[in-house]
Amino acid sequence: MTETSLARYPSAQRLDVVETLHGHSLADPYRWLEDPSDDRTERWSQAQDKLGRARLDDLPGRDQLAAELTRLLSTGSVSVPVWRAGRAFFIRRVPDGEHAVLLVRESAADGSVTERELIDVMALDPSGLTTLDSWVPSTEGDRLAYQLSVGGDEESLLHVMDVRTGEVLDGPIDRCRYSPIAWLPGGQAFCYVRRLPADEVPEGEQHFHRRVYGHRVGADPGEDVLVHGEGLDPTNDYGVHCSVDGRWLLVDASAGTAPRDSIWIADLHGSGELVAVLTDSDAVRATAWVARDGRLYLLTTLDAPRWRLCVADPARPTPEHWEELVAEDPDSVLGGVRWLEDPNGGGPSLVLERTRHAVAELHRHAVSDGSHQGTIPLPGTGSLAGLSTVDELTPTGAGQVWIGWTDFLTPPCVYRYDAGSATTDLLEAAPGAAELPPLHTQQVQFRSADGETVRMFVVAPTATPDRPRPAMLTGYGGFGLSREPAYSAAALAWVSAGGVWALASLRGGSEEGEEWHRAGMRERKGNVFDDFHAAAESLVAQGWTTDEQLAITGGSNGGLLVGAALTQQPSRYRAVFCSAPLLDMVRYELFSLGRTWNDEYGTAGDPTELGWLLSYSPYHHVRADTAYPAVLFAVFESDARVDPMHARKMCASLQHATTADPATAPVLIRREVDVGHAVRSVSRTVSLAVDQLAFLAHHTGLALH
Numbered sequence: 001m002t003e004t005s006l007a008r009y010p011s012a013q014r015l016d017v018v019e020t021l022h023g024h025s026l027a028d029p030y031r032w033l034e035d036p037s038d039d040r041t042e043r044w045s046q047a048q049d050k051l052g053r054a055r056l057d058d059l060p061g062r063d064q065l066a067a068e069l070t071r072l073l074s075t076g077s078v079s080v081p082v083w084r085a086g087r088a089f090f091i092r093r094v095p096d097g098e099h100a101v102l103l104v105r106e107s108a109a110d111g112s113v114t115e116r117e118l119i120d121v122m123a124l125d126p127s128g129l130t131t132l133d134s135w136v137p138s139t140e141g142d143r144l145a146y147q148l149s150v151g152g153d154e155e156s157l158l159h160v161m162d163v164r165t166g167e168v169l170d171g172p173i174d175r176c177r178y179s180p181i182a183w184l185p186g187g188q189a190f191c192y193v194r195r196l197p198a199d200e201v202p203e204g205e206q207h208f209h210r211r212v213y214g215h216r217v218g219a220d221p222g223e224d225v226l227v228h229g230e231g232l233d234p235t236n237d238y239g240v241h242c243s244v245d246g247r248w249l250l251v252d253a254s255a256g257t258a259p260r261d262s263i264w265i266a267d268l269h270g271s272g273e274l275v276a277v278l279t280d281s282d283a284v285r286a287t288a289w290v291a292r293d294g295r296l297y298l299l300t301t302l303d304a305p306r307w308r309l310c311v312a313d314p315a316r317p318t319p320e321h322w323e324e325l326v327a328e329d330p331d332s333v334l335g336g337v338r339w340l341e342d343p344n345g346g347g348p349s350l351v352l353e354r355t356r357h358a359v360a361e362l363h364r365h366a367v368s369d370g371s372h373q374g375t376i377p378l379p380g381t382g383s384l385a386g387l388s389t390v391d392e393l394t395p396t397g398a399g400q401v402w403i404g405w406t407d408f409l410t411p412p413c414v415y416r417y418d419a420g421s422a423t424t425d426l427l428e429a430a431p432g433a434a435e436l437p438p439l440h441t442q443q444v445q446f447r448s449a450d451g452e453t454v455r456m457f458v459v460a461p462t463a464t465p466d467r468p469r470p471a472m473l474t475g476y477g478g479f480g481l482s483r484e485p486a487y488s489a490a491a492l493a494w495v496s497a498g499g500v501w502a503l504a505s506l507r508g509g510s511e512e513g514e515e516w517h518r519a520g521m522r523e524r525k526g527n528v529f530d531d532f533h534a535a536a537e538s539l540v541a542q543g544w545t546t547d548e549q550l551a552i553t554g555g556s557n558g559g560l561l562v563g564a565a566l567t568q569q570p571s572r573y574r575a576v577f578c579s580a581p582l583l584d585m586v587r588y589e590l591f592s593l594g595r596t597w598n599d600e601y602g603t604a605g606d607p608t609e610l611g612w613l614l615s616y617s618p619y620h621h622v623r624a625d626t627a628y629p630a631v632l633f634a635v636f637e638s639d640a641r642v643d644p645m646h647a648r649k650m651c652a653s654l655q656h657a658t659t660a661d662p663a664t665a666p667v668l669i670r671r672e673v674d675v676g677h678a679v680r681s682v683s684r685t686v687s688l689a690v691d692q693l694a695f696l697a698h699h700t701g702l703a704l705h
Helices: 039-057 062-073 489-496 514-518 526-541 557-568 594-601 607-614 645-657 682-700
Strands: 018-021 024-027 082-084 087-093 101-107 113-119 130-137 143-150 157-162 168-173 181-183 189-195 210-216 225-228 236-242 248-255 262-267 275-278 286-290 296-300 308-312 323-326 333-340 349-356 359-366 372-375 383-388 400-407 410-418 423-428 440-447 453-460 471-474 500-505 550-555 575-579 630-636 667-672
Touching: 024 607, 039 645, 039 667, 039 682, 062 489, 062 682, 087 130, 130 181, 143 181, 181 236, 189 236, 210 236, 225 248, 236 286, 248 286, 262 286, 296 333, 308 333, 333 383, 349 383, 359 383, 440 526, 453 489, 453 526, 471 526, 489 500, 489 682, 500 526, 526 550, 526 557, 550 557, 550 682, 557 575, 557 645, 575 682, 594 607, 630 645, 630 682, 645 667, 667 682
Parallel strands: 471 500, 471 550, 550 575, 575 630, 630 667
Antiparallel strands: 018 024, 082 087, 087 101, 101 113, 130 143, 143 157, 157 168, 181 189, 189 210, 210 225, 236 248, 248 262, 262 275, 286 296, 296 308, 308 323, 333 349, 349 359, 359 372, 383 400, 400 410, 410 423, 440 453, 453 500
16 A cells, blocks of 8 residues: 555554464554553544545435435334233334334223333433333233333343333332343242442453342342352353243353353242253253243253254253153254144144244144144245234233234234134234335355355345346354344345345354354354355356445444455455454453353464464454455444454554555444444434445445435
């Protein structure tokens, strides 16, 4: 890079920092950018803000994009109801709503139905920075535990509301980030998860050290009863579940995101002692609950990487006593179970959620012996956005299943299946409407570098390629998370403008079960990047696009994906959007929640595993005198999951190394200071998407009208 072109980027001092780790000499010239409080970091960030804003604001088509995205998001959304004693709790976002509102629907004695708002975060905070992180009604439906956080930090404060009056009965209780709630009968008490105070844990471990507590509504949380967690792995995340009769308490745990679960069960009508069902040494995934028939149900990967359903006596809960109720299916992944009463008083059944190559299915099975009773019709090729049936205390609705539904063209809506007529009908569409031009969706197959068959969804203006078009390819490939068909305003805006949008089902996810996940983690992480490159090759080979028209995009672990892709094959991709990414894989464990991910990636503390990380760590694969594509990083200073230092260091490194002209292939970073990794308001979603799409469109030749 010439001195003239280098001067177009803000100055970033390159320090002679070299660390020797397990015999590897690792240069880290931008380590100073890890510290957000360093004056140099703040000056650099402000200069990058100024550069990035000027370049992004100058891109063509921004006004058209903003209008189109706003129109596509004006559909709003609605969720399936959660039933408690005849009350239906659900969320709905109206067409002009910044956030969804939590409502309750009730039936009066005269048969009339009313809806009431329970929580509208915009009424609580008109800035839009407060989010409703979770909510759980009590068994009787008269109380609601809910959690709020501000500014994207996800540091939830727990409250309890009287559903009848809206009065806040308890809270705020702090340190409840990601806390599940298990109500006990009567609504006077619940079990929940809370972190220890920061001054009671070692320095640098404030994100960890969770415990399960028992809490009485209105009591001082400092007096809560410790239920579980003392002396166990400090990175454990816990779940809690209580049977409706209040007899059985289940606690589960996993060390961070490790794909192995521990489960304990206690008889609260007996000794109350937690007894181990599974331990992490069993190295399997499982979730467990006690259902209406008093049996312990276990959804597990034990001897079944695509999951199976087992049952046991809660008093004899260990694996040697499990009985298989529904076997593993060799071609689909079992994902959830709901209890369905027969409206005619016959035997109940189970509704099982499955995905077949990331496409949702619903099946009915007999409770008695697990025999297959048929399928529940669904609207098409899409995914479930929720599933519910009535609880034991709801007097009506037996035989009905509420199905949250979305696909590439349909915003989240609710269908209802009636077992009596065996029909599925639209119950509540998203409250708004957005007319779409003719679009075509399909799922295609291709081969990865090692011959593995990988699938990809393609959304395009035509059913088959008519000419090479600007294309946007995305994926995730990590943590056993499945990317399934879902409504995306950004994707639809891209395709409506004439582009092609593609979603690859990469190894590392769970689209094909736990083996698919494990084939893309740790020493096999390279398979994920190979799959992604092969997806790009397939789009070009089929005639959908060309290398010069191909953009890639990903966030979080997907940011790592596109970071690795652009450093491995910089000439294949024309433009890159990299959001909230992991990029320095040598030091990722030292920041935020990083150490909870070492089962997924490996640890730099082990010489062998460091080798895995160094084989692809994007920050360590930036090469001088290389023409890199146009890159836009997006970071969020309140991100409590992935530290913004990753993108800062990578941005500085690419700006220094690239030989591409900043005028035609710039490396930019976009920063927001008061939002985080997850939920954001609609207006902020539009603002981010406008920058993303305008940047990618400009550099791939997509004309925005």
